[in-house]
Amino acid sequence: xxxxxxxxxxxxxxxxxxxxxxxxxxxxxxxxxxxxxxxxxxxxxxxxxxxxxxxxxxxxxxxxxxxxxxxxxxxxxxxxxxxxxxxxxxxxxxxxxxxxxxxxxxxxxxxxxxxxxxxxxxxxxxxxxxxxxxxxxxxxxxxxxxxxxxxxxxxxxxxxxxxx
Numbered sequence: 676x677x678x679x680x681x682x683x684x685x686x687x688x689x690x691x692x693x694x695x696x697x698x699x700x701x702x703x704x705x706x707x708x709x710x711x712x713x714x715x716x717x718x719x720x721x722x723x724x725x726x727x728x729x730x731x732x733x734x735x736x737x738x739x740x741x742x743x744x745x746x747x748x749x750x751x752x753x754x755x756x757x758x759x760x761x762x763x764x765x766x767x768x769x770x771x772x773x774x775x776x777x778x779x780x781x782x783x784x785x786x787x788x789x790x791x792x793x794x795x796x797x798x799x800x801x802x803x804x805x806x807x808x809x810x811x812x813x814x815x816x817x818x819x820x821x822x823x824x825x826x827x828x829x830x831x832x833x834x835x836x837x838x839x
Contacts, residue, residue: 676701676751679778679820679834686746691735691769692753696721696728701749709745711738736764740772749778755799759811762801766815770837777816780832781808782825789827805831 676698680688684703690696693710694717702708710721710730718732733739735753748769754762769777784790784802803811805823808831812818816835823831 676749676778676780676832679832680706680747680749682776683747686775687744689738689740689745689748689772691738691748691750691765692756693717693721694752696724698749698751699725699728706747711735736761736768738768738772742771743774745772746774747776747778748773749780751778751780752782754779754781754808754811755802758801762811763815766812770816773837775836776819777835777837778832779812779835780830783808783823783829783831785829787827787829790829793828805829809833 680701681703683706685705687707687709688702689709689711690698691711693712696710699708708728710728711733712718713732713734715732718730721730731739750769757765784804809821812833812835817838818833818835820834821831823829
């Protein structure tokens with residue numbers, strides 16, 4: 676994630692489904708990180724690390740940001756928590772608020788024993804294959820780059836942009 680996010684230098688970066696803000700460390704120093712999640716407990720844990728960092732408690736499918744007000748958006752480990760219809764709404768919201776790039780990174784459904792075991796532990800109910808996730812995202816955003824990686828779990832990282 677860090678090499679991809681290097682291009683967000685000087686930009687406002689919205690982290691949707693930010694959890695405790697772990698991925699803020701992947702941003703260039705001059706990027707402005709904006710945390711957003713719907714979980715008050717995760718917000719409290721984020722505040723322990725970054726007491727004054729911008730944070731907005733919000734539902735990812737109804738973001739309280741002005742249209743085209745964010746340079747870059749990242750959405751890490753979120754899509755597998757949403758059914759297809761809600762994921763479509765999320766992707767449309769990301770496109771609405773973002774001007775430059777939307778980076779999506781999520782684990783994939785994979786037939787390996789290790790992957791199946793990890794999915795049993797995960798709270799996400801909607802694991803998707805590489806093809807399924809790419810197809811859904813491609814219906815809402817233009818995919819600029821894609822990377823698949825992993826060891827025990829397979830991941831898909833998509834760099835996208837809103838459609839004009």
